[in-house]
Amino acid sequence: MRSNKKLGSYPGILITVSLTVALFLIGFCGWVALSSKELIRYVKQNIEVQVYLNHDLTQNSIDSLQSIFAALPELETKSAENTISFVSSEKAAEAFLAETNEDYKDILGDNPFRDAFTMKVKEEILSEGQLALFKKKIEAYPGVYEVDYAKDFVNGVTENANKAYLILSAIVLIFLVATILLINNTIKLALYSQRFIIRTMQLVGATNGFVQKPFITKGLIQGFVAGAIAAVLLFITQQLALKQLEGLSLIQNSGLMTVVLLILLILGPLIGVVSTYQSISRYLNVDLDDLY
Structure with a gap:
């Protein structure tokens, strides 16, 4: 049963890097959306x-x-x-x-x-x-x-605010869907190289849960690492932007930014576990002939 702990040439680094980039883009779009919302609120408060x-x-x-x-x-x-x-x-x-x-x-x-x-x-x-x-x-x-x-200005701010929210929300949603598809395909390709190890473990009597455990654990760890790195990169990006762009601090909401960072820390492991579970379940029930 030692083969259960050794997952061969599983491309964990590739999965982690891909998930990190995708999560960073999601977090970055979320930060831009929040900053835009705070900018509009700041403008409204000064009307x-x-x-x-x-x-x-x-x-x-x-x-x-x-x-x-x-x-x-x-x-x-x-x-x-x-x-x-x-x-x-x-x-x-x-x-x-x-x-x-x-x-x-x-x-x-x-x-x-x-x-x-x-x-x-x-x-x-x-x-x-x-x-x-x-x-x-x-x-x-x-x-x-x-x-x-300023009647025209007020109307313009309101209309542009609604458009900005819709556009940025659509971008975040697109990135989220693209991230899930990307990671799903990457994990499927990674598990493809492990399909014979999975079948060997089944042949020697390993249960589905026993086979899934190391892969799901690895997916959880990779997702958490990717989420943590993405959160750190996003925080560094925000701090650099605050130093370079004068007045940006006026439209920053530290509470909402903390929520975005926490979402990245949760989203990473969640995507890693769900994608790994879906992908490995496919190989647990496949016929032997289909493995080739």
Whole structure:
């Protein structure tokens, strides 16, 4: 029964390398998908709504409106200090002069800018319909002249986000299917060279479980090693990208990245065991004539 432990010229390195490359590609696509999702979320969180006020409002009226707006349930609550801010007409005029180097006083005489509030709303209402309702709600308050936001930009972000999710999800799915097919074929070719050893073990009385055990164990180990290497390579790739690409750290989610790495560690052994089991079962039930 010693032949059970010696699997001949089984190409374990080839299987491990193939599975490592495939898992790395799956993990890389998953990381890109998560980064894209975080990028879109980051952009949405920084979309602002401008609330322009009437010219004749007193400071008490402005303070009262600010208190009312700050309590709105639609406003983002994760960063309360930046949720709502006030920009006076004087500061708006100074900013315009600094950017354009054109003095409005020479043309208009009076300050054409209005006092305004800048708000950050929750991601859940960043759609055309929800923002339209929010705009109508704010404009109903006395003292509010107009509410404005980048409508075309919001719609573009939403549409592109849906397209990006679908495309990246399809790529990950394609890589996953290709990985399973690739590893299945590789293991089948590897076990083809072991078919006579398997039949010899059966002839001397070995049960199917006894024959399968060393191959499945090897598949488990190869899958775990491949998953671990792929996870390490993906982590190194991420760290190198963070050093080379400025601002990339703003759209990284360490929790989701950890999930991706854990998935690789689980997916590797799972593919290795399932593919090995399916392939070896084929040779356990084949007729002797078919082995040739």
